[in-house]
Amino acid sequence: MDKMDAEIISVGTEIVLGQIVNTNAPFLARQLGTLGITADRQLAIPDRQELMVASIRTAWQRSPLVFVCGGLGPTADDVTLAAVAQALGVKLTVDSDHWQWIQGTFAQRHQPMMPENIQQAKCLTGGEPLANSVGLALGSWYEHDGHRLVVLPGPPREFVPMVTGEVMPRLAKIVGQRVQITSRTLNFFGRSESQLMDEIADVTADLSGVMITSYVQSDAIQVRMTVRNQPRAAANHLLDTAQALIVKEEAPYFFGVGDDCRLAAVVVDQLRDRGWRLTAAESLTGGMFQSTICSVPGASNVFDGGFVTYAARAKEELLGIDHQVIAEHGVVSAQTAAQMAERSRQRLGVQVGLGFTGVAGPDSLEGQPAGTVWVGLAISGQPTTTRLLHLGAYRGRQAVRQRSVQAGLQMLYRALQK
Numbered sequence: 001m002d003k004m005d006a007e008i009i010s011v012g013t014e015i016v017l018g019q020i021v022n023t024n025a026p027f028l029a030r031q032l033g034t035l036g037i038t039a040d041r042q043l044a045i046p047d048r049q050e051l052m053v054a055s056i057r058t059a060w061q062r063s064p065l066v067f068v069c070g071g072l073g074p075t076a077d078d079v080t081l082a083a084v085a086q087a088l089g090v091k092l093t094v095d096s097d098h099w100q101w102i103q104g105t106f107a108q109r110h111q112p113m114m115p116e117n118i119q120q121a122k123c124l125t126g127g128e129p130l131a132n133s134v135g136l137a138l139g140s141w142y143e144h145d146g147h148r149l150v151v152l153p154g155p156p157r158e159f160v161p162m163v164t165g166e167v168m169p170r171l172a173k174i175v176g177q178r179v180q181i182t183s184r185t186l187n188f189f190g191r192s193e194s195q196l197m198d199e200i201a202d203v204t205a206d207l208s209g210v211m212i213t214s215y216v217q218s219d220a221i222q223v224r225m226t227v228r229n230q231p232r233a234a235a236n237h238l239l240d241t242a243q244a245l246i247v248k249e250e251a252p253y254f255f256g257v258g259d260d261c262r263l264a265a266v267v268v269d270q271l272r273d274r275g276w277r278l279t280a281a282e283s284l285t286g287g288m289f290q291s292t293i294c295s296v297p298g299a300s301n302v303f304d305g306g307f308v309t310y311a312a313r314a315k316e317e318l319l320g321i322d323h324q325v326i327a328e329h330g331v332v333s334a335q336t337a338a339q340m341a342e343r344s345r346q347r348l349g350v351q352v353g354l355g356f357t358g359v360a361g362p363d364s365l366e367g368q369p370a371g372t373v374w375v376g377l378a379i380s381g382q383p384t385t386t387r388l389l390h391l392g393a394y395r396g397r398q399a400v401r402q403r404s405v406q407a408g409l410q411m412l413y414r415a416l417q418k
Contacts, residue, residue, distance in 0.1 A: 070154030337376035
């Protein structure tokens with residue numbers, strides 16, 4: 001088939017006002033790109049039906065594929081489906097099977113159901129309902145005269161599985177076996193984006209046919225390699241070649257492949273493979289490191305529990321940190337971070353312990369400026385190591401805490417490579 005372009009319309013006043021970050025549109029655009037479909041236009045509009053109708057009608061007239069995302073709830077401002085129906089000149093139909101399922105769901109939960117919930121069982125007449133395995137609202141797939149329009153709910157936990165489970169298989173059949181774009185994502189830490197990309201450009205200068213771009217995530221720099229208009233086997237060969245060149249150059253900073261690859265998950269997997277368990281004692285991070293570990297499926301295989309010791313007294317009483325160490329060196333010190341890592345590991349009888357102590361800000365502590373952080377790492381049978389971070393305070397307390405957690409994960413990952 002000919003090249004298919006798409007438009008993505010994200011509905012929500014909260015998106016337009018910047019109250020929430022729209023993660024759906026970039027996710028959808030990346031998914032479409034794997035099939036060679038380019039999202040040429042992306043638009044965010046508020047929950048105003050007249051504006052929605054005009055925007056949807058314009059997109060429908062000029063683009064072969066239109067996505068309308070969000071606004072499928074039961075409240076008064078959820079008017080997306082009505083706006084789509086008005087723009088296309090079609091009616092809405094209640095899907096009786098889904099309506100019965102909604103009623104049964106509320107009955108099982110022993111929750112009262114509002115009459116407005118029937119809105120979530122409606123779809124476009126003449127279209128195809130899209131199943132929602134996570135939430136209540138149906139999606140809709142509508143085709144007419146060579147144009148296609150897809151309506152999807154806004155919550156990412158519903159949106160993502162509907163894109164991957166309902167939309168992408170349909171589009172793959174339409175596109176056919178010819179895959180126009182093949183991509184692969186490499187994940188790195190411990191490098192600035194500009195430095196990393198400069199070095200990658202040098203080692204891939206003689207390699208043609210691969211486009212390389214970068215994206216900064218909260219815990220990594222993602223490098224995306226893309227090959228266009230090549231059969232899959234040839235494209236994968238080019239990607240293999242590029243990956244080998246890049247990883248050889250950046251081996252100390254590379255930790256995995258894939259859009260969804262996360263450093264915490266890699267660390268958990270490697271600890272499990274070794275049969276090791278870990279704990280942590282946290283001060284400024286307040287349990288954030290342990291929460292990050294626990295967010296990984298299978299964390300119970302490597303994590304029993306840990307400590308949050310914010311005050312000096314808690315460090316002494318719960319961990320047994322030597323009072324003299326704190327008196328001589330302060331709570332924000334290499335010595336305290338080392339003992340936090342060591343004592344937490346010893347108390348729980350595990351192989352790995354981490355300690356986090358520092359100044360989240362905005363005020364200084366013990367003469368140390370905000371953003372000063374020490375991370376300790378204790379591994380059974382190995383010397384305890386510490387790392388000093390100067391994170392600054394210009395991004396705020398939360399950024400200091402998050403970057404401290406990432407530094408701890410990086411220390412542990414590198415130790416596990418030895």
